[in-house]
Amino acid sequence: MRAAPTQDEVRRQNLGALLRWVHLHGATSRAELTSLLGLNRSTIGALTADLAAARLVAEDTPKGLRRAGRPSLVVRPQSASVYAYAVSIEVDRLRAARVGLGGVVLDRRELPRPRGVQILETVAPLAGFVREMHRRVPAGAIYVGGGVSVAGMVRREDGLVRLSPHIGWVDEPIGIALAAELGGDQPMTVGNHADVAALAEHARGAAAGCDNVLYLYGDVGIGGGIIAGGRRVTGHGGYGGEVGHMVVNPHGKPCGCGSRGCWETEIGEAALLTAAGRAGATGRDAILAVVDAAERGDTTARNALRQVGDWLGFGVANLVNIFNPEAVLFGGTLRDVYLAAAAHVRSRLNEMALPATREHVRLRTPALGDDATLIGAAELAFERLLADPLDAAGSPVPPPR
Amino acid sequence: MRAAPTQDEVRRQNLGALLRWVHLHGATSRAELTSLLGLNRSTIGALTADLAAARLVAEDTPKGLRRAGRPSLVVRPQSASVYAYAVSIEVDRLRAARVGLGGVVLDRRELPRPRGVQILETVAPLAGFVREMHRRVPAGAIYVGGGVSVAGMVRREDGLVRLSPHIGWVDEPIGIALAAELGGDQPMTVGNHADVAALAEHARGAAAGCDNVLYLYGDVGIGGGIIAGGRRVTGHGGYGGEVGHMVVNPHGKPCGCGSRGCWETEIGEAALLTAAGRAGATGRDAILAVVDAAERGDTTARNALRQVGDWLGFGVANLVNIFNPEAVLFGGTLRDVYLAAAAHVRSRLNEMALPATREHVRLRTPALGDDATLIGAAELAFERLLADPLDAAGSPVPPPR
Structure with a gap:
């Protein structure tokens, strides 16, 4: 009121x-x-x-x-001199960027991340990236804050990463740890990959101008970023959008979350690689190799993509019935899976979703590609500036030391 | 912007x-x-x-x-003299009320509705109710408009009822038809049952003060009203919340929508009555008879409620993972089913939903009971007054003739 x-x-x-x-x-x-x-x-x-x-x-x-x-x-x-730091913690790599006002990536760093690496082992290299980039910042530039994107469940209140099963974290205060390592007082704002990628694509990507958007992000698991009525849907604590744990197959495989037949057990990395006869392989390159093989006519790879495409369309149909969106975007490895199985996805959607809920929906790949999580993480930091420009510019957050 | x-x-x-x-x-x-x-x-x-x-x-x-x-x-x-008309078109009955500012039901009328009755056959009795109630309105009272609640998919733009399978309507302009019958120029604002009931419970019922709410409404089918971040989630065209057509059982029964294994095939009226050995029975009294029988120890009725309660919890768990709500409300016949099977619902939710998404969720019955759709329909009409009080009061919508 x-x-x-x-x-x-x-x-x-x-x-x-x-x-x-x-x-x-x-x-x-x-x-x-x-x-x-x-x-x-x-x-x-x-x-x-x-x-x-x-x-x-x-x-x-x-x-x-x-x-x-x-x-x-x-x-x-002033894109060159008003900037945020953005960090993206992914299953297989760590990335950091300096992003200028207007969403311009001014500088970037990247490092592969062996699976199983723990939080303390990511803070040091990420802070190192920020320090390195900071040496090249022009004098008088205005630092507005930092944002972190992570494949996990993030508590809105304080940015605590409650659970990131595929990174292997529980209750990790990554925003505070990064800020402390950099010598700043202000914690970096933390968001979930799919949420921040949705934010970025909605702000300046494939969903610009759409008020109702689903962004599906795939790596090992599946995350969802939801925009409804022009605003992010993140739920009471910030944990909304866990579409990967929507159960689609009650008689399906056990999921790491303790449930069974979750959507990610049917369309996640392991599901595709196992169906393609490559159980044990991991990572985006392995996914791309299946897509490649299918294009070259490999029947096992084709069948695997058809099967995963069917389940992808199945879950999309459920979400379209629930949200009646204008756009569904497929990001991360789901981009590659979607492109290789688009006909199956669309066909399932048409079979299962009500005509009214699906009539205006466009299925799309993101426009910002992998930069979406970096640009979205920077958007989290720019929010403070946009809410009160003169105050934020007059008392800039101290830049990392 | x-x-x-x-x-x-x-x-x-x-x-x-x-x-x-x-x-x-x-x-x-x-x-x-x-x-x-x-x-x-x-x-x-x-x-x-x-x-x-x-x-x-x-x-x-x-x-x-x-x-x-x-x-x-x-x-x-001024509850006694500033008022809206509210109409609720349900599978088994037609209701109308005069609702005062502040959400006070000042007068009401109700009529059973035999299943299969077509639109023209509902407009006349509903308009008759409004005319009857209008004779008792005090002189000088201010009419702010009318709202209609219907169990169907409503186009936001103009209130067209696109599809109401259980009422048997396709593309019916009920708001315009009612206004025309009453001699008014202004169409009545139309909303979906679950949406308007969610609005009412959020405004002044069991979900007051909660910003993230799911309202599940059961009659023959299942509808969902969603509040996220304090605002209704209705999607691009107004058709969001079709949770009854979320597929929960890929090998389940065919659904009237053309898909298979939709949530309403497992928890709707027919699912419970068939499981209870009462296939062919219909209506709320039949549902209540099953609940009664279970309370008296009837094993078939108990098993039926357990089975439906399991599936109810299954779908709730999916939605809790997607929305991370503070409250889930069970309205319509789902109220009775939920009360009889609460332990099964909660147990499924705990098994299937992630700890973070379910940790603060309360499962509840609505506080406004069956009045929620009437009070919610009136809220649709009050919106115009609240957006610009002096303009709306200065040029009141002409009352029905």
């Missing part, structure tokens, strides 16, 4: 709305901003001046325009 | 926030409103005066208080 905002809050909201627009859509003329935000010209001028004084945006004369009259100035985000 | 509100919008939002508060929470003192809405005393005074002048609220001196000083006036909604 919120009352309307006060004058101060109005200014903050307007500054945030303008900065968010150029963050998501890039350089935009003052004239367009006036119409897009429904504010008058002088207000847009004043807001832009404030954001420019805080070095969050810059104004340019548009290039190449030779019309009569004074051209409307173009407002663009 | 909305900019902050203008002065006019601020006033409208504040009027709406105050009116919504007393609509949901009843009589509240000015002093409490000042602190709850974060506005100063003079603003609250001015807003209250405007709403009182529009005859939407009244102010009283609180009774029974004998403290020193001037007591803070109490603001209460």
